[in-house]
Amino acid sequence: MTWINRLLRHREVERHLDKELRFHFDEMVNELCAKGATRAEALRVARLQFGGMEQVKEDCRDARGTRWVEDLGADLRYATRGLRKSPGFALVAVASLALGIGANTAVFSVLDYLMLQLLPGVQAPRELSALARDGGKEPDLRFSWPLYEKMRARLPAGTSAAAMTPMTTLNLAVGAAPESVRGQLVSGEYFQLFGVKPAVGRVFGPEDSKRLGGHPVAVISHGYWLRRFSGDASVVGRAVTINGAAMTIAGVAQEGFVGPHPGDNAEVWVPLQMQQELHYAQNANMNDADPKKPWPPQRGISWLMVFVRVPGGTSIQPLLDSCSAVLHADNELLGGLDSDPAWREEMRKQRVMAEPAGKGLSDMREAVSAPLSVLMITVGLVLLIACANIANLLLSRAASRRREFAVRLSIGAGRGRLIRQMLTESALLALLGGTAGLLAGVWLKDVLVRMAGSGQTTIGPGLEVPMNWHVLAFTALLCLGAGLLFGLAPALRSTRADLGTDLKSGSRTAGHEGGAHGRRWTLGKLLVVGQVAVCLVLLVGATLFALTLRNLSTVDPGFQREHVLTARIDPRTAGIPAERLPALYQELLRQVEAVPGVRTAALSLYSPLSGAARASGFYIPGLPAAPGESRVMQVNIATPGLFAAYGIQFVQGRGFTPADTEKAPLVAVINQAMAKKYFGGSAALGRQFQEGAATPPFTIVGVVRDVRMNDLREEVTPMAWFPLSQNPDEYLRSLDVRTAGDPEAMASTIRTVVNRAAPALPVRNVTALSRQFESALRQESFVARLTAVFAGIALLLACLGLYGVMAYAVSRRTAELGLRSALGATRGHVLWLVMRETLGMAVVGAVIGLGLTIASMRLAAKLLYGLSPEDPLTLACSALVLIATALFAGYLPARRASRVDPVVALRCE
């Protein structure tokens, strides 16, 4: 019989054992009878000889070698029975564990997806790196097409590369139904580099980036294929319009591959030689270039990211050296055109660096890594507090079972066996809590994903954080760790062989904890001190984040956020030619301003807090830059109504007027920061600056208050506005409307009006500016809300723990307290006696907590605004709140203690 068989047929095995021994016994009796003994005598002698039948059986069971599994079954049954007998305890324990484990699972699954997982659908993702230029002021990921081609021609053997633009929004129309999709312009090597095969049709190959404008083909993602084309294989060869250009779908990429930006999934890919046809014009560095001409042939436009693959076990250095050499040659060519020696020196220092890209590149990862880490730590600490609570509950349960354990130990139970039994109980709790936690985690995770995007890094539409084996393993480990954490100490503690005392003393005074003559700091109390300390860290954190949120929402952004409606328009991707723009803009403004309830309408490149921005270098005639100084201003182009629409106040001068025509002198409005830094503040009016060394100068006609365009936290940097009338061929992307009443109520009206005025123009994100403001603070409010919730839970758990320990201590000391009352102690005296203990634990916990807080808050400093991580007021208030709450939790048992009737207490003795 194999062991598994024996396990399954446990009853039969037991029956056989009994039968075998019974046979032996009967044979002995028979033999004795045969020798002439009476039956009674024979029975007596046989019993004497045989010894304890049960003991023999026990030894036989041990000899089977499957003992532990059998015991486990028994322990589980015992543990289940124990838990069922105290459903309150079981419920509290399982619920707090489920909460702790669930929260950890949820945060970890998002963290895992965004920060730890390798790119999906990509072959050997660890071999991938993204190239960057370093040595300049800040590394950037952009290369020109000629530079990329030269670098690719000199790649070391075995390595490969591909170039691509960052993820961009494209306007894809099948027939007459346009839709905004995410996509990339890519070089022909793109799919080869990632090792992506077609699911249907073909993907791009090197021949797809040969001729400028000559590749009107697109590849779509598997997910998009299913969603938009219902997985129809005849999609290959289908004609579509992308950003107004006629294209043909060449194929579908294999399932799972969504590009190199986790959280921002690509749905369509187009050859980058189609840049001009698609009107692609996003983040690029220009140097002696003409952005209106096709970009690929221009060496002065750096607009591409380059990914490389270096086979495992090979050094990437030769590739970097080769690329750096190419870059230097290129910079020499470019640098020869610039007279600034400091800039040339900087270019000479530039090297090509590599950033591991196996997990992809993600702006979102940057944006959410700090908040996610803070959350991970927070929920970890909450779980720790929950574990301490359960440990405390188990401790007091075990203490009341001390006598039982002492009896069992004294009649021969092994200590290891008892510990195993108690651990089984905690493992069962952990298992129940973990299972419930996993379910809670699956749900919480989706809540988290919905909340996690910040204003400027919204999580893409296709994002689903899957449960995977990482997460399951994490949860399983968590359960195991938690079970051991809260089970081990009580198990060791309560099985310590102190037989004499425990057996002799009655159950009432059996415990060493709680007795006045006992040790001052029991394990239970130490656990509470730890809880209080950790709780303080969470309280301080939550307070700091809440204050940060308050500071940020009361920041003066320089514009009035009420009564403004903004909408994103996109004449470029709609394929509207530049010469038709002025008429379009005029018609648009005329019709929108005619809507009742609209005060002012304006158009601009981008609205505040929208995530978009444009920057440019500038020169000041007669005021050359110091060596190494870079003069950069943020740029916006707008119609005259813009300042009124946003309520941006003028400090000096005027805004734009109809007189600022193309023929009139070029004008600009600058912000205070620029006026102060470069034009001596109030002397700025009438001064001039240039965009390039040889371009005509702008005259400053107005200075406005500083406006926070990108981010509420930022230091305001120099910024200039230029009139649309002097830049008529700009593709403006923001419609800005000041309304008399609630802007959101007008959203659909405005949308309809725009559609009527310009039927071909896509309109997106029609929202109130105040919404934009809120979503800019989404991440902060997300962190603030979650940490507040968790700090609240931690406080509650810590109070429960404190209450439990004190209530238990008081119940143990009933007799002593009664005696004190009998001897004349007043109620106040007894109350103070008990409260003193609570106060001691709270204060020691708070002091330790302050140390922990100061050590740990540095991690969170990056997320704070307008206050230091060691803000003394916050620290003091949090500590006081904590101590006060602790005292409240300790008051209830103390009051009970003070009301102990001496007669009752003494009669118990």
Add this chain to the structure above:
Amino acid sequence: MQEPRKSDLLQGTLDMLILKIVQFGPIHGYGIAQRIQQISKEALQVQQGSLYPALHRLENKGLLASDWRASDSGREAKFYTLTPQGRHQLEAETAHWARMSEAVGLILRTVE
């Protein structure tokens, strides 16, 4: 567990004696105890408390096999037989025992 630990030699010896008895043919636990007592001329008494755990341990190790059959008295009893593995073990232990007793004997004689 207050029971004194048996020395390895004793335990190993009992295992070897059981294997030897079983080698003669299928036999139940009671029979094994009887045979050991008889053959050793009452010098060795096997307690049930040691015999049965040893039998179960040997069976668990695969050195013994067992089945239920009728005994002399007609009652069903659990009969043990030697497995090929058990036979092998018995040979090894017998050889080992012979070497050991010879070595111990040598020392004892020298001291005398």
